[in-house]
Structures are given as structure tokens and as C-alpha cells.
Amino acid sequence: MKPADNSTAIALGAALLCVGTLVFQVATTHHRSSDPKRLASVPGVDDRAELESKFSALQKQMSQLRQATRELQAAETARAEQAEPSLTPVVDPGAAAELPAEIDLPDPRAPLVSAKVRNRDLVGRLEAQFFSEDVDAEWRQETLQQVQRVFETSAPGSRLLEADCATTMCRVVVAHDTEEARKGLAMQVTKMEPFIQGVLFDYDLEQRPSRTTMLVRRAGHDFVAARAQHSGP
Amino acid sequence: MTKFPMRAVCVLAVSVLTGSFTRGSDAANEWWSQNGTCQPATTADASLISYSHYGIQNNSTTTTANVACGTVHPASVTVFEVLMNAYDRNTSSNLCCTAYASDIDGDVLESSTFCTAGSGANHQQVYANFSDPSAYGVTVFCSIPPKQSGSLSHLVRTMVLTNMH
Numbered sequence: 501m502k503p504a505d506n507s508t509a510i511a512l513g514a515a516l517l518c519v520g521t522l523v524f525q526v527a528t529t530h531h532r533s534s535d536p537k538r539l540a541s542v543p544g545v546d547d548r549a550e551l552e553s554k555f556s557a558l559q560k561q562m563s564q565l566r567q568a569t570r571e572l573q574a575a576e577t578a579r580a581e582q583a584e585p586s587l588t589p590v591v592d593p594g595a596a597a598e599l600p601a602e603i604d605l606p607d608p609r610a611p612l613v614s615a616k617v618r619n620r621d622l623v624g625r626l627e628a629q630f631f632s633e634d635v636d637a638e639w640r641q642e643t644l645q646q647v648q649r650v651f652e653t654s655a656p657g658s659r660l661l662e663a664d665c666a667t668t669m670c671r672v673v674v675a676h677d678t679e680e681a682r683k684g685l686a687m688q689v690t691k692m693e694p695f696i697q698g699v700l701f702d703y704d705l706e707q708r709p710s711r712t713t714m715l716v717r718r719a720g721h722d723f724v725a726a727r728a729q730h731s732g733p
Numbered sequence: 734m735t736k737f738p739m740r741a742v743c744v745l746a747v748s749v750l751t752g753s754f755t756r757g758s759d760a761a762n763e764w765w766s767q768n769g770t771c772q773p774a775t776t777a778d779a780s781l782i783s784y785s786h787y788g789i790q791n792n793s794t795t796t797t798a799n800v801a802c803g804t805v806h807p808a809s810v811t812v813f814e815v816l817m818n819a820y821d822r823n824t825s826s827n828l829c830c831t832a833y834a835s836d837i838d839g840d841v842l843e844s845s846t847f848c849t850a851g852s853g854a855n856h857q858q859v860y861a862n863f864s865d866p867s868a869y870g871v872t873v874f875c876s877i878p879p880k881q882s883g884s885l886s887h888l889v890r891t892m893v894l895t896n897m898h
Contacts, residue, residue: 614809614867615809615836615837615867615868615869616836616867618809618811618866618867619836619842619866619867622864622865622866626864683839683840686833686840686841686844687841690831690833690841690844690846691831691846695844696831696846697845697846698843698844698845698846698861699843699844700842700843700864700866701840701841701842701843701844703840717845722862722864723862723863723864
């Protein structure tokens with residue numbers, strides 16, 4: 501119970517005590533006045549009916565005060581029980597850390613930034629895998645020729661800067677004469693071998709001219725081979 | 734005296750109130766988004782196709798029809814897979830789709846092409862695996878082979894398996 505509630509209860513208790521004292525005094529008087537031998541000796545108290553009426557009224561007031569005190573205490577107890585659970589997780593940092601993630605409302609600007617960071621991480625991991633792979637020399641030679649043909653004939657405005665292949669993927673870097681050429685690249689090359697197998701694109705817009713790095717899958721090799729397969733809907 | 738586990742009770746109560754028990758592993762947070770009805774890629778393609786409960790079909794006996802199907806997402810999603818259901822009745826051409834996972838500005842993040850294998854009366858379900866890029870949309874372009882010996886090829890649907898970030 502809160503301190504303020506204690507004060508209320510103390511005040512009510514004090515009032516109860518005062519009324520009780522009064523009742524005791526009146527009762528004592530009543531007892532004395534009920535003694536026929538002494539009734540005449542009490543100055544100013546001759547009306548027995550009046551005394552009994554006052555005594556009865558005081559008893560009634562005491563009963564009402566007791567009832568009010570009980571109701572007040574019950575109400576305060578119920579309020580305290582309801583308030584504590586909702587306050588605890590917020591006040592206690594340890595409890596707040598255990599709350600489910602869904603109630604943490606995300607910053608609406610966060611997804612855009614974090615998506616770009618995730619995609620950069622993905623490209624970085626796959627590039628690291630590419631540079632650590634052995635080289636399948638035959639497949640490499642054949643595929644590099646295909647790459648060269650695509651940029652000689654089918655990707656106007658994009659120039660081949662680097663191209664190399666390992667065993668499960670190739671890495672191709674191109675520069676773009678215009679922004680339009682950069683934006684058109686994906687639709688131009690992905691219908692042709694080897695790009696038809698699957699390409700991960702990474703755009704470097706800070707370079708002048710802008711560059712695109714493409715990681716190109718070899719047929720039969722997924723970028724994420726270790727990921728669990730899904731059974732479909 | 735043993736302390737009453739008020740914290741655990743509070744966390745339990747909050748979980749019940751927020752319905753967060755539905756969240757389990759990452760796998761439980763994955764879902765398939767069905768692309769809407771596919772549209773002809775060009776006006777020329779529009780004259781070749783028609784629709785039925787089997788999806789979109791190519792009525793031409795000579796020309797491949799190109800269609801586009803797309804999903805957009807209000808926030809970035811991880812793209813795991815794209816699938817199609819199709820009927821390929823052409824013995825010389827497969828029904829192929831190229832899926833493009835794109836960024837918020839439309840730049841392509843990853844592409845993958847997947848095709849039916851062979852032809853026949855039965856429907857085929859074909860998947861393309863993605864490398865889990867964080868994308869805002871997936872557009873699927875499909876080429877439906879021409880009608881052959883009176884049998885139509887259909888693209889029934891395309892779907893994207895994603896996981897909300």
C-alpha cells in the first residue's frame with residue numbers, strides 16, 4: 501500500500517479511536533446513570549431516554565466508520581495488485597530485455613538502410629567465396645568467352661573491366677557510360693549465357709563512371725547451397 | 734523464502750496480450766506471396782494471350798507470348814525462392830521465367846531463370862533458388878510457348894517465398 505493510503509487509514513483509525521473514546525465515556529455515564537442509586541447524583545442528567553438515544557447514535561456512527569475503513573482498505577489492496585504487474589517489466593530493465601521482439605516498433609527509416617547493409621554483406625561473403633575457390637580451367641575459358649561476347653554485342657553503354665571464373669561462379673565488373681546503361685544492364689544480359697543461370701548485382705554509384713559487379717552462377721550451383729530446401733506451398 | 738516469479742508472470746502476460754506465441758523459428762516466419770494475375774509484357778503479347786482458371790495461355794500457333802507478374806512488399810524482405818506452376822505442351826520450346834528481385838529504387842539485386850523440363854499433359858512446378866537478397870519487389874517475366882497440335886501451354890501462377898525482416 502502506498503504512503504498516502506496509510507495516511508488515510510491512520511486518519512480513519514484515529515477517528516475511530518475518538519468515536520470509541522466518546523462511546524466509552526457515554527457508556528460509562530450511561531452505566532452510572534443507569535444506577536438508580538447514583539442517577540440523582542449526576543448533575544444535569546435527568547433524561548434517561550435522551551442518553552440512550554445519543555448512545556445509540558454513536559454506536560451507529562462507529563459501525564459506519566468501521567465499514568468505511570474496511571471498504572477503503574479493500575479498494576487500496578485491489579489497486580495495488582493491479583498496478584504492480586504492468587509496472588514491473590517497464591521499470592525493471594532485466595524484465596524489459598525479455599519482452600518479445602514484436603512490441604519493439606521499428607524506425608521506419610531503418611529497413612532501407614539495413615537492407616542495403618545486408619545486401620553488401622551478402623555480396624562480400626560471396627566474393628570471398630569466389631576468391632577462395634579453385635579454378636575449373638576448361639569451364640573458365642569457355643565461360644569467359646561467353647561473357648566477352650555478351651558485352652561486345654548486347655550491352656550498349658557498358659564496358660567490360662574485369663572478368664574471371666573459378667569453379668561455381670564468375671565475377672564480372674563493368675563500367676557504364678550513362679545511368680541509363682547501368683539501369684538497362686540486368687534486362688539486357690540475363691537472357692543470355694552465362695548470365696541466364698543467375699546473377700547477383702552490386703552497384704558502385706560513387707565511382708565515376710559508375711560500376712556494376714556481377715557474381716554469375718554456374719549451372720547447377722546455387723549461391724546458397726547450404727540453405728535448407730523448402731517444400732513449397 | 735522463495736521469491737514469487739513476478740517477472741516471469743509479467744512476461745507471460747505480455748506474451749498472451751500481444752499474441753507473440755505465434756512467433757517461433759525463422760522458418761515459421763516465412764511465407765509465400767502469390768503474384769497477381771500476370772499481364773502481357775507488350776501490346777503485341779496482349780493479342781496472343783487469354784485467361785482461364787488455368788492461368789494465362791498462349792493462343793498463337795507460331796509466336797511465343799511474354800508475360801510479366803510481380804509482387805511488391807511494403808518493407809524489405811529476404812527472397813528465398815521463386816516458383817511457377819505451368820503446363821508445357823510444346824515439344825520444342827520450354828516455358829521459362831526469369832525472376833528479378835529488386836531494390837526500393839527498382840535496381841535489380843538478383844536474377845534467376847528457371848524453365849519447365851520437356852513437355853506433356855501434366856502440370857509442372859519449378860523453383861529458382863535465390864541467395865537471400867533483401868528486396869522490395871520481385872518481378873517475374875515468363876515466356877509461354879506457342880500452341881502445338883491444338884494443345885495450349887499455360888502459366889498457372891508464380892509465387893515468391895520470403896521472410897520479413
